[in-house]
Amino acid sequence: MSPIFSAIYEPRNGLLNTFLRSVGLDSLTRNWLTDPNTAMNCIIVMSLWSGVGMTMLLYLTGMQSLQKEYYEAAIVDGANYFQKLTRITIPMIMPSITINVVLSLINGLKVFGEVYALTNGGPNNATEVFGTLIFKNFGKGFLGYSAAVSLVFTFVVGIFVFVLVKLMRKLEVEL
Amino acid sequence: MKKKQTIKNIVLTLFVAVCAVLFVVPLWMVIINSLKTRQEAGLFGIGLPTEWAFDNYITVFKEANIGLAMGNGLIYSIIVGVCAILFASMASFAIVRIKSKWSEAAYYLFLSGIVLPGAIIPTFFLLTRMSLINTYTGIIVVLLAMTMPISVFLYTGAVKSIPREIDEAGTIDGCGKLRLFFSLVFPLLVPTTITVAIFNFMGVWNDVTTQLYFVNADKWTMPMMVYRFMGMYSSNWNLVFADLLLTSIPVILIYIVGQKYLVSGMISGSVKG
Numbered sequence: 161m162s163p164i165f166s167a168i169y170e171p172r173n174g175l176l177n178t179f180l181r182s183v184g185l186d187s188l189t190r191n192w193l194t195d196p197n198t199a200m201n202c203i204i205v206m207s208l209w210s211g212v213g214m215t216m217l218l219y220l221t222g223m224q225s226l227q228k229e230y231y232e233a234a235i236v237d238g239a240n241y242f243q244k245l246t247r248i249t250i251p252m253i254m255p256s257i258t259i260n261v262v263l264s265l266i267n268g269l270k271v272f273g274e275v276y277a278l279t280n281g282g283p284n285n286a287t288e289v290f291g292t293l294i295f296k297n298f299g300k301g302f303l304g305y306s307a308a309v310s311l312v313f314t315f316v317v318g319i320f321v322f323v324l325v326k327l328m329r330k331l332e333v334e335l
Numbered sequence: 336m337k338k339k340q341t342i343k344n345i346v347l348t349l350f351v352a353v354c355a356v357l358f359v360v361p362l363w364m365v366i367i368n369s370l371k372t373r374q375e376a377g378l379f380g381i382g383l384p385t386e387w388a389f390d391n392y393i394t395v396f397k398e399a400n401i402g403l404a405m406g407n408g409l410i411y412s413i414i415v416g417v418c419a420i421l422f423a424s425m426a427s428f429a430i431v432r433i434k435s436k437w438s439e440a441a442y443y444l445f446l447s448g449i450v451l452p453g454a455i456i457p458t459f460f461l462l463t464r465m466s467l468i469n470t471y472t473g474i475i476v477v478l479l480a481m482t483m484p485i486s487v488f489l490y491t492g493a494v495k496s497i498p499r500e501i502d503e504a505g506t507i508d509g510c511g512k513l514r515l516f517f518s519l520v521f522p523l524l525v526p527t528t529i530t531v532a533i534f535n536f537m538g539v540w541n542d543v544t545t546q547l548y549f550v551n552a553d554k555w556t557m558p559m560m561v562y563r564f565m566g567m568y569s570s571n572w573n574l575v576f577a578d579l580l581l582t583s584i585p586v587i588l589i590y591i592v593g594q595k596y597l598v599s600g601m602i603s604g605s606v607k608g
Contacts, residue, residue: 277565290452
């Protein structure tokens with residue numbers, strides 16, 4: 161869905177700059193995608209926009225399976241809203257949180273299509289990710305280098321996920 | 336007390352509404368601008384068009400090779416979907432029922448496929464050696480390898496919840512292994528099958544990396560075509576938006592139809608896996 165966002169970030173008439181001008185923040189308008197300081201944030205916002213739906217769906221199902229009795233017991237014990245949140249809701253949906261964190265991390269590390277379409281590694285390599293680095297070198301014919309990058313990539317993802325899963329499993333409660 | 340509660344509710348509702356609007360605005364922009372004339376779409380306004388231009392869609396159909404791209408996408412997603420369902424369900428049945436360290440190893444091998452990124456260069460050389468580069472067979476094989484891990488993961492969770500007694504009853508009645516699987520176990524896996532089918536369809540339909548590396552433009556599917564179309568017609572935003580909308584329609588349809596199964600399958604797979 162990257163073309164939508166290239167339209168939003170379009171410097172002349174794009175939605176974002178038009179909006180900023182219409183509320184009088186002309187000084188904030190800029191060439192979002194060609195400015196090295198903002199390009200990465202633009203891609204992050206876009207990934208967030210496309211990824212939040214799935215994440216929310218998983219949380220929703222996690223929360224729907226919670227039983228009302230826990231909350232009733234908490235109210236009887238005089239727990240306030242904040243205590244209910246930290247003592248019941250969050251521990252009970254910890255499995256969903258684990259899945260979401262791990263999936264988001266994997267998707268974030270593996271991102272390619274969005275970056276390729278919006279900036280392709282972008283102004284002055286500001287938005288270079290593993291995917292675009294591999295693709296660029298592949299295109300130039302540096303096959304060995306690009307294979308080395310993907311091997312490093314594999315190790316990085318593997319280590320991150322392994323450590324993260326270990327940490328997150330510790331936080332989950334046994335019923 | 337009561338009044339405080341309602342004010343709080345109104346504030347919360349407003350907050351949620353603002354968030355929802357923020358999410359819908361980009362989609363709305365695409366829909367509304369795909370119906371505008373070229374000059375107007377170039378301004379990216381979010382108001383209604385002064386002149387409804389429905390022939391944008393006709394132009395896109397003629398110019399953007401939608402027929403070919405859609406055909407390619409359907410070929411890939413259907414063949415990959417069917418093969419993945421067949422192979423993954425059988426694999427996970429074996430993984431769950433055969434208790435040995437090899438089946439465990441096979442399971443972890445599949446799981447690592449979800450986490451680790453695909454190795455592009457070795458795959459490229461392998462396909463070139465087997466003269467499968469730039470062929471339908473080649474890309475289907477690669478896509479199948481990409482979709483298998485998540486399919487096996489979801490199926491394994493489901494097969495675990497099927498009691499072993501069913502297998503035993505089948506064996507006593509004289510079922511062979513294949514018959515046992517296809518007439519007893521597979522029908523019980525239908526909800527998971529739907530989840531897997533949707534997942535694989537969406538994965539294959541939206542995939543760009545594989546096509547970019549392994550095939551030429553005549554075998555690209557719709558998302559890749561949109562990128563190319565955007566390069567060719569970057570000043571005709573109305574056409575780009577129309578193309579974009581056509582690309583997402585199949586995914587949206589499938590998602591609406593299968594939403595219920597998608598979530599339930601995801602949960603049962605991930606919790607029990």
